[in-house]
Amino acid sequence: MHLSAQEEYGLRCLLRLALDEGEGVMRVQDIAEAEGLSPEYVSKLMRVLRLGGLVDSTRGACGGYRLSQTADSITLWDAIEVLGGSFFPECFCEAHPGIRRDCARADDCSIRVLWRTVSDLVRGGLSRVSLADLKRGEEAMRTWLTTDVSWVSEALAGSTPRARGEGA
Amino acid sequence: MHLSAQEEYGLRCLLRLALDEGEGVMRVQDIAEAEGLSPEYVSKLMRVLRLGGLVDSTRGACGGYRLSQTADSITLWDAIEVLGGSFFPECFCEAHPGIRRDCARADDCSIRVLWRTVSDLVRGGLSRVSLADLKRGEEAMRTWLTTDVSWVSEALAGSTPRARGEGA
DNA sequence: TAAAAACTATACAGAGTTGTCTAGATTATT
DNA sequence: AATAATCTAGACAACTCTGTATAGTTTTTA
Numbered sequence: 604m605h606l607s608a609q610e611e612y613g614l615r616c617l618l619r620l621a622l623d624e625g626e627g628v629m630r631v632q633d634i635a636e637a638e639g640l641s642p643e644y645v646s647k648l649m650r651v652l653r654l655g656g657l658v659d660s661t662r663g664a665c666g667g668y669r670l671s672q673t674a675d676s677i678t679l680w681d682a683i684e685v686l687g688g689s690f691f692p693e694c695f696c697e698a699h700p701g702i703r704r705d706c707a708r709a710d711d712c713s714i715r716v717l718w719r720t721v722s723d724l725v726r727g728g729l730s731r732v733s734l735a736d737l738k739r740g741e742e743a744m745r746t747w748l749t750t751d752v753s754w755v756s757e758a759l760a761g762s763t764p765r766a767r768g769e770g771a
Numbered sequence: 772m773h774l775s776a777q778e779e780y781g782l783r784c785l786l787r788l789a790l791d792e793g794e795g796v797m798r799v800q801d802i803a804e805a806e807g808l809s810p811e812y813v814s815k816l817m818r819v820l821r822l823g824g825l826v827d828s829t830r831g832a833c834g835g836y837r838l839s840q841t842a843d844s845i846t847l848w849d850a851i852e853v854l855g856g857s858f859f860p861e862c863f864c865e866a867h868p869g870i871r872r873d874c875a876r877a878d879d880c881s882i883r884v885l886w887r888t889v890s891d892l893v894r895g896g897l898s899r900v901s902l903a904d905l906k907r908g909e910e911a912m913r914t915w916l917t918t919d920v921s922w923v924s925e926a927l928a929g930s931t932p933r934a935r936g937e938g939a
Numbered sequence: 940t941a942a943a944a945a946c947t948a949t950a951c952a953g954a955g956t957t958g959t960c961t962a963g964a965t966t967a968t969t
Numbered sequence: 970a971a972t973a974a975t976c977t978a979g980a981c982a983a984c985t986c987t988g989t990a991t992a993g994t995t996t997t998t999a
Contacts, residue, residue, distance in 0.1 A: 604772075604851060604855045604858050605775075605858065607772065611882075618882065631976075638869060639875035640958095644957085647957095650978080660977090663965050663974070664965090664966055664975060665966075665974075665975080666966070667976085683772060690773065699776065700807065703807040711909045714782060717847070717912065720923060721896065724923070727927070728889065739881060741881050741883065758925065759891070814947080815989090818948080828947090829946080830947080830995045831945060831995045832995090834944080834945050835946085870958095
């Protein structure tokens with residue numbers, strides 16, 4: 604249940620391009636310097652983003668990368684889908700049958716419903732935040748998320764986690 | 772952003788103990804057969820759960836495992852914390868500085884706020900579902916989650932993901 | 940006290956992830 | 970046409986995760 608390095612660093616590179624939106628192309632070296640990553644690693648990440656259709660590249664001298672669409676039309680879910688995929692992909696149960704051919708819980712699995720729900724909530728939430736939204740600074744982002752974004756404020760309201768031992 | 776095998780299979784073992792609640796202890800072999808896993812693997816998973824304080828063990832003949840508390844007082848967040856840890860742990864930024872000593876975004880990082888928020892929402896949600904809740908069947912669980920659990924139904928309401936290219 | 944039942948601990952190979960390295964292909968400029 | 974700038978592709982070693990294997994410890998029972 605961890606964010607992978609590729610998801611994290613790939614998103615940083617994407618946000619860097621968003622911050623540079625409208626300024627022509629950005630070279631790998633520029634992105635690497637801005638983000639504190641090695642140019643080799645940035646190259647690899649940009650390839651993933653390009654194959655995923657999120658950025659366009661121009662080769663040769665004066666070449667570089669730019670977003671394939673405007674920053675406000677690329678959602679964080681688009682980015683995560685390209686960089687790492689779903690929290691609970693369709694094939695998960697099929698891929699985790701244990702030592703049997705079919706999962707012991709194939710017929711009736713409450714866990715599956717739970718993860719599917721969490722996955723849908725995360726996907727739904729990330730689909731409503733764009734790269735343009737991320738371009739605000741940290742403090743503005745915090746304010747926006749906790750006060751202006753209804754799906755967050757509603758979910759956070761009354762979300763005191765149940766203490767262990769408190770009962771159902 | 773994937774669920775790990777240890778999280779998935781460990782939770783299945785824990786749920787198996789919950790289903791057996793009140794029936795004395797359950798042997799590794801029983802759990803393994805019920806879940807379709809190898810006894811060796813179940814042993815390893817049970818060790819993690821025991822070190823995490825979620826289950827108690829009895830050694831020797833007639834020994835086995837049981838939940839350390841009632842099923843309704845162990846939340847899914849308790850389980851995930853022991854089996855895999857947070858989606859976005861406190862140390863994440865410190866552990867991903869790139870090639871610099873300090874992260875290039877240490878001072879102002881809108882991404883950090885975003886992941887922290889998602890992480891808090893997942894933790895809050897999972898803290899309000901217990902092993903006892905999981906003991907219902909799949910269909911009952913689905914109904915319960917989508918209609919009775921306010922934080923889910925509120926979050927799902929109006930959660931049509933924004934299509935790519937639709938704009939902000 | 941010996942044997943069987945059952946958990947405990949650690950080592951290990953295979954697979955996936957991470958980040959680097961090297962060589963190649965394409966384009967602008969002179 | 971030659972050179973420099975820049976992206977492209979794939980190999981690779983170190984690390985982590987996954988699941989198995991093996992040997993050890995504790996408890997019950999006869």
